[in-house]
Amino acid sequence: MYSAVWVARVTAAAVACLVVSLGVRAGAQQNPQEHPGQYSQADVEAGSRLYSAQCQLCHGLTGDQVAGIDLRRGQFRRANSDEDLARVIATGVPGTAMPPFALQPPEINSVIAFIRAGFDPAGTAVKVGNAARGRQLFEGKGTCTSCHRVNGRGPRVAPDLSDVGAARSPGSLQRSLLDPSSQMMPINRPVRIVTKDGKTIAGRRLNEDTFTVQVIDEQERLVSIDKSTIKSMTVETRSTMPAFAGKLTDEEISDVIAYLLTLRG
Amino acid sequence: MAKKAFVALVLVLAASYGLHAQQVTYDRIVRAAEEPQNWLTYSGGYFSQRYSTLKQIDTTNVKNLEIKWILPNQVFGAWQASPLIVDGIMYLTMRPNDILAVDAKTGRVFWQYRYNNSPDQRVCCGSNNRGVAILGDTLYMATLDAHLVAVDAKNGKPLWNVEVGDPKVGYSMTLSPLVVKDKVIVGVGGGEYGIRGYLTAHDARTGKELWRTYTIPGPGEKGHDSWRGEDWTHGGGSIWVTGSYDPGLNLTYWGVGNPGPDWTPAQRPGDNLYTDSVIALDPDSGAIKWHYQFTPNDGYDYDSVQVAVLADIDFRGAPTKAMLWANRNGFFYVLDRTTGKFLSATPFVKVNWASGHDANGRPIQTPQPAGMPTYPGNQGGTNWFSPSYSPRTGLFYVSAWLDYASIYRRQDVQYQPGRTYAGAFPITRTPVPGAPAPGIGRARPINNWTDAVAHGAVLAIDPKTGQQKWRFDQFDVTESGNLSTAGDLLFTGGREGYFYALDARTGSLLWKSTVGGQIVNGPITYAIDGKQYVAMISGNSLIVYGLRE
Numbered sequence: 001m002y003s004a005v006w007v008a009r010v011t012a013a014a015v016a017c018l019v020v021s022l023g024v025r026a027g028a029q030q031n032p033q034e035h036p037g038q039y040s041q042a043d044v045e046a047g048s049r050l051y052s053a054q055c056q057l058c059h060g061l062t063g064d065q066v067a068g069i070d071l072r073r074g075q076f077r078r079a080n081s082d083e084d085l086a087r088v089i090a091t092g093v094p095g096t097a098m099p100p101f102a103l104q105p106p107e108i109n110s111v112i113a114f115i116r117a118g119f120d121p122a123g124t125a126v127k128v129g130n131a132a133r134g135r136q137l138f139e140g141k142g143t144c145t146s147c148h149r150v151n152g153r154g155p156r157v158a159p160d161l162s163d164v165g166a167a168r169s170p171g172s173l174q175r176s177l178l179d180p181s182s183q184m185m186p187i188n189r190p191v192r193i194v195t196k197d198g199k200t201i202a203g204r205r206l207n208e209d210t211f212t213v214q215v216i217d218e219q220e221r222l223v224s225i226d227k228s229t230i231k232s233m234t235v236e237t238r239s240t241m242p243a244f245a246g247k248l249t250d251e252e253i254s255d256v257i258a259y260l261l262t263l264r265g
Numbered sequence: 266m267a268k269k270a271f272v273a274l275v276l277v278l279a280a281s282y283g284l285h286a287q288q289v290t291y292d293r294i295v296r297a298a299e300e301p302q303n304w305l306t307y308s309g310g311y312f313s314q315r316y317s318t319l320k321q322i323d324t325t326n327v328k329n330l331e332i333k334w335i336l337p338n339q340v341f342g343a344w345q346a347s348p349l350i351v352d353g354i355m356y357l358t359m360r361p362n363d364i365l366a367v368d369a370k371t372g373r374v375f376w377q378y379r380y381n382n383s384p385d386q387r388v389c390c391g392s393n394n395r396g397v398a399i400l401g402d403t404l405y406m407a408t409l410d411a412h413l414v415a416v417d418a419k420n421g422k423p424l425w426n427v428e429v430g431d432p433k434v435g436y437s438m439t440l441s442p443l444v445v446k447d448k449v450i451v452g453v454g455g456g457e458y459g460i461r462g463y464l465t466a467h468d469a470r471t472g473k474e475l476w477r478t479y480t481i482p483g484p485g486e487k488g489h490d491s492w493r494g495e496d497w498t499h500g501g502g503s504i505w506v507t508g509s510y511d512p513g514l515n516l517t518y519w520g521v522g523n524p525g526p527d528w529t530p531a532q533r534p535g536d537n538l539y540t541d542s543v544i545a546l547d548p549d550s551g552a553i554k555w556h557y558q559f560t561p562n563d564g565y566d567y568d569s570v571q572v573a574v575l576a577d578i579d580f581r582g583a584p585t586k587a588m589l590w591a592n593r594n595g596f597f598y599v600l601d602r603t604t605g606k607f608l609s610a611t612p613f614v615k616v617n618w619a620s621g622h623d624a625n626g627r628p629i630q631t632p633q634p635a636g637m638p639t640y641p642g643n644q645g646g647t648n649w650f651s652p653s654y655s656p657r658t659g660l661f662y663v664s665a666w667l668d669y670a671s672i673y674r675r676q677d678v679q680y681q682p683g684r685t686y687a688g689a690f691p692i693t694r695t696p697v698p699g700a701p702a703p704g705i706g707r708a709r710p711i712n713n714w715t716d717a718v719a720h721g722a723v724l725a726i727d728p729k730t731g732q733q734k735w736r737f738d739q740f741d742v743t744e745s746g747n748l749s750t751a752g753d754l755l756f757t758g759g760r761e762g763y764f765y766a767l768d769a770r771t772g773s774l775l776w777k778s779t780v781g782g783q784i785v786n787g788p789i790t791y792a793i794d795g796k797q798y799v800a801m802i803s804g805n806s807l808i809v810y811g812l813r814e
Contacts, residue, residue, distance in 0.1 A: 182697065183697065184697060185697065185700055185701075185713055186695070186696060186697060186700055186713070186714060186715040186717040186718065187711065187712060187713045187714075187715050189715075206711070207710070207711050207712060208712060208715065208740055209712065209739075209740050209741060209761040209762075209763070210738070210739045210740045210741075210759070210761060210763065211763070211777075237696070
């Protein structure tokens with residue numbers, strides 16, 4: 001079933017694996033508490049070496065040589081979470097050209113770290129958990145649906161997240177969850193406007209120029225205000241979104257990230 | 266009877282001869298201020314003041330302006346052209362290299378010339394063209410693939426076409442040419458492609474290149490020792506904004522662009538003449554008579570590709586043939602245009618790359634620590650768009666970017682023909698990691714970066730003191746040119762789609778028109794049959810205003 005060439009390649013890879021893993025094992029034990037929810041830099045680097053030795057043959061230098069899979073961009077056929085990736089690497093996919101790889105857990109960990117870092121040996125690799133659990137958290141304990149809208153459901157007051165998985169990297173999503181203000185686009189800052197005739201308009205800023213400001217208010221109305229009618233305008237630099245560091249565990253955050261990554265519009 | 270007929274014939278002949286003599290001569294351009302109903306060269310006149318003596322539209326009636334006609338462009342992208350007006354005809358360029366002849370009263374088009382651009386052309390920053398020049402009945406256009414073409418002004422037919430540079434190694438032209446006497450002068454762009462820049466002068470009748478002056482001196486040329494080894498061969502030094510000319514001194518002045526590679530000064534030690542300088546040339550021979558360098562060994566991309574504004578002013582009690590220059594590096598300079606002598610430099614925005622200047626005008630550079638912001642940022646305190654000087658108010662008007670900084674990262678780069686040779690792009694200092702930078706131009710209606718990153722203003726500077734007399738703030742940054750008039754008006758725009766008339770004396774807002782598109786470059790004013798008009802470009806529309814009747 002498998003070609004002689006392929007068998008030779010896998011055998012060579014397995015041999016190389018044994019050789020490389022001896023070097024890799026030493027480097028894979030780093031302090032996981034330094035960056036909660038992230039793989040360590042050492043893991044990412046180790047993963048890049050393992051990848052070149054084991055995976056590059058079929059998946060290519062930039063991870064997109066196998067049809068329907070782009071490892072660098074997080075596009076998989078049979079995996080979503082890091083657990084899924086680990087399973088696919090360890091057991092292979094029967095009936096396809098993906099064989100099982102006899103790697104130690106820290107080694108598999110390092111390859112996943114490299115993939116999550118977007119193939120950048122110096123990049124940040126965020127842990128991506130279970131999307132189904134993440135959805136439950138998004139709609140439950142996380143109370144995200146009380147502000148955010150996904151695929152037509154939920155309020156419009158906060159940004160719509162229906163395609164957030166296509167627009168943002170795992171690292172950026174993690175930063176939004178841990179410290180929302182750090183990722184808030186300047187234009188989307190919350191505003192509170194009091195007009196000269198005593199009205200208050202509060203909401204999220206959408207656009208602004210020298211004479212006018214455009215807002216979506218707390219009742220989801222689109223409002224354009226002439227600045228000459230404004231008595232006071234406060235633009236907050238802190239987001240109204242709560243920070244989830246401490247409210248959700250690291251594992252829960254990685255699950256929410258997994259769910260958000262499935263939202264591709 | 267016969268005598269009457271003879272006199273009538275003479276009168277008819279005289280009148281028709283008068284019509285032929287309506288051609289644009291060099292003398293007419295020298296005296297452009299005497300025919301304010303026309304706009305005969307890029308900046309309105311050789312002193313480049315972008316000032317008009319027309320005053321039918323003034324501070325009392327400017328609120329009565331209405332749109333007279335609109336000419337839409339079919340090609341999208343920043344429209345940076347400045348039109349010419351010659352006896353009721355508007356000559357205008359459109360992307361990439363089209364020329365139109367338009368009736369300036371009604372906006373109806375007589376003819377359109379389309380140039381066939383080479384697929385090899387490459388430009389860093391948009392397929393821009395800033396307009397044509399005219400002499401006699403011939404229009405001159407510089408093209409993106411570095412050709413100078415001459416086109417008949419009456420029927421739009423091409424007359425000749427000469428190559429000025431090789432587009433395959435990054436040479437391009439975006440400027441409006443300058444006609445001086447019987448020559449057409451142009452400069453080359455490509456400062457991000459490792460060119461060696463130059464200015465060329467061509468015979469206005471045949472296009473033959475009469476002289477070529479390199480902005481980067483070669484072996485044996487004065488200033489060559491400001492380069493090490495072979496760095497000069499890809500030294501940059503582009504010229505892409507139209508220069509000025511003083512007929513009395515017979516000197517033509519041009520601003521020179523950044524050195525190459527842009528952001529790695531350690532890779533090219535030395536002052537890197539004549540990058541980021543103004544050079545004064547003899548237009549007959551091309552010889553450089555003097556130079557002044559604004560930013561030696563530049564690591565910030567502070568191109569000195571600005572319009573050299575000439576003005577005769579009283580400076581510190583002495584009548585002075587001055588040159589006024591708000592530079593991209595954030596300083597406003599006054600130079601003596603006879604000799605290039607440095608007279609003063611005052612910051613017009615926050616500046617921290619230099620602490621001041623020594624007595625000779627050399628900046629005292631204070632590079633910021635790695636990772637810290639440099640003020641002004643990469644796009645500068647101002648840039649290529651037209652300033653204005655009003656002899657009535659004595660004020661210099663410029664569109665500026667305020668509270669704007671960049672963080673520079675140094676990274677060596679290797680030259681490859683046709684590829685960018687610039688180094689690591691600087692990061693605009695934004696309050697949020699990953700928040701967008703203000704960039705070059707604005708193609709979207711949403712301002713994502715906001716005033717948290719930078720904001721624009723029109724500054725009115727008194728050249729005698731360097732002090733700002735007034736300031737008109739805008740929320741977004743601005744790339745608008747400025748036009749001042751004897752009606753004491755200052756016309757300007759910005760990125761937000763507003764076109765403004767300000768009181769040139771005080772900066773107060775007298776009128777605004779919500780035109781919607783970004784205004785990138787200079788409004789002009791002209792008159793036909795005793796009626797004054799103002800022409801500007803917003804987004805993809807050229808709009809002409811006049812007084813409501």
